[in-house]
Amino acid sequence: MKKPASILTLITALVVFTVLAAAAVTPVSSAPDNGNQAAVAGPLALATEIDNIDVGMNFNGSQIKFSGQAPEGSAIFLKVLSPDKKVGLSKQGRKGPVWLTVETVQVSRMPGMFQVMSSGKIEDLPPALQQEMGIEPGYPALKKTAEVTSKHDEKTVVLPPEEANEFIEGLVRINEKKGLYRYENNAVEVSGSSFKGTINIPPDVPRGESKIYAYAVKDGKIAGTAVKDFKVTSVGLVQSLNIMAQQNAVAYGIMAVVVALGAGLLVSAAFKEINRIIFKDDSSVGTHH
Amino acid sequence: MTIYLAVAGMPVNVFLIMGLGGMVGVLSGLFGVGGGFLLTPLLMMVGIPPAVAAASDSNQIVAASASGAVAHKRLGNVDMKMGITFLVGGIMGGTVGAQWVKALRSLGNYDFTVKLIYVVVLAGIGGFMFFESLNALKTLKGNNKEPASDKPAKPSAFKRFMAGLPFQTDFHVSGIRASIIFVVGLGFLVGLLAALMGVGGGFITVPAMIYLLGMPTMAAVGTDLFQIVFTSMNVTFQQAITNHTVDIVLAILLFCGSTIGAQFGARLSRRLRGEQLRILLSIIVLAVMVKMLIGLVAAPADLIALTKGGGGH
The missing domain is CATH 1.20.5 (Single alpha-helices involved in coiled-coils or other helix-helix interfaces)
Known part of the structure; x- marks a missing residue:
């Protein structure tokens, strides 16, 4: 949760750790893994109030407050992305008078969480720019990379797009319902050259390292980008019970x-x-x- | 007040979960049924992943049935000899049933088979109990001078078949004489059904003990609770090591509710006659059957859903 007092210590520790790590292993490439863009250090700065979310017994979702600086007059877009998560889905179908499970599949290469926040309307952006940032409404970027597999006679088969689509759409609906997938217009407050806002982290947030990508768009092009990580970890009894139950x-x-x-x-x-x-x-x- | 469940991976309202446990606890104390067939669907309704709901429910039943069994033991309702004999068959049936489930799963018809068995078994047991106890209540009102017999009449052919089986022995607490082979066989059948349907099987055991073995209602309830302690312990352990879906915190919350309910149920059961108890149980069994039937024929809200396996491994 919020621990303002310890943030300074945490940042210091992180800086020290990074420097040490960099010294030890020289080629530390930290390019974002979703491929759309290299994290060009532009005239955009992004800061978050916390960079660690503890999932303990009293966890019921959380919030991450962010703020930053961008060239005056730019529109700000934020993309929150969690690592891919494999999930199993089932499809109900009618057989005679009854409904039952007619197919079960595995969906992979879809992020556990995907949120887009903007200072204006995402729809107002030219499609090419939306695509460049990977924030087109309706999640086309995610749907394109998603893979749906089905097991037949011990063999794993990748479903063709026309069959895979309904499962991908179904998973999107499930994740939207859980608050994991969302688009939010006018969620970034811009005043002059600074901006701020709050990211809602639902209780179902996947464990691990998630990334916040920030984009400043000015005069029809991306004027700057920034990336910030945050980590979701189980703590206390939640962590020990999880470890024990699994291992x-x-x-x-x-x-x-x-x-x-x-x-x-x-x-x-x-x-x-x-x-x-x-x-x-x-x-x-x-x-x- | 919410609490985050480590294994289920979600926060829940403490009082909601305890309330659900309490409701089922009353039934458990009253009828000796574990309540698994009610609690698991209820937990799924509040958003607990199905696999976690079923496994944690078994864990809760260990606690609930232990406390219920002790309460019934004090009232002299537990036939240990019957319980252990029945258990021998039950464990064998459960083991065979688990293998059967595996085979059905690979055929892909598991879902349908299970739901169909559920509806048929529940309709049969519920319907039979309902009319039998209704008749018993009617005759009881008709001639008040006749002392009420807690043992329903059985077809004589069946009685003769039972008496003809070898290894006849007396079950003193229940006050009946039956073949060990028959009791073990009955346990086997119940264990098989319970494994197929993924439940403790209390709602099959109690009627089977009453109607097929001729045990008094209260002895059937107490003895069933006694044997459920062991079957649910086995299921909980198996779930923990194969599926990792037992949420101990969820189980404890459920138990906190069910323990109060169970004590209340056990006290209440002493104020009711066997026939009244059976008619109540039959109504609940029939209600569950109807709910399952609706679930089978009604269109789901969303055709695509997360599988019972829950999240990733």
């Missing part, structure tokens, strides 16, 4: 059973006392055969 399943299973059994017996003993005291209920005592 130490036998111990986790035993723990689940023992805890439940213990809780059941404990509660039953407690209620015996409660019944005896409150309801003066002695019928349960001494009925052993």
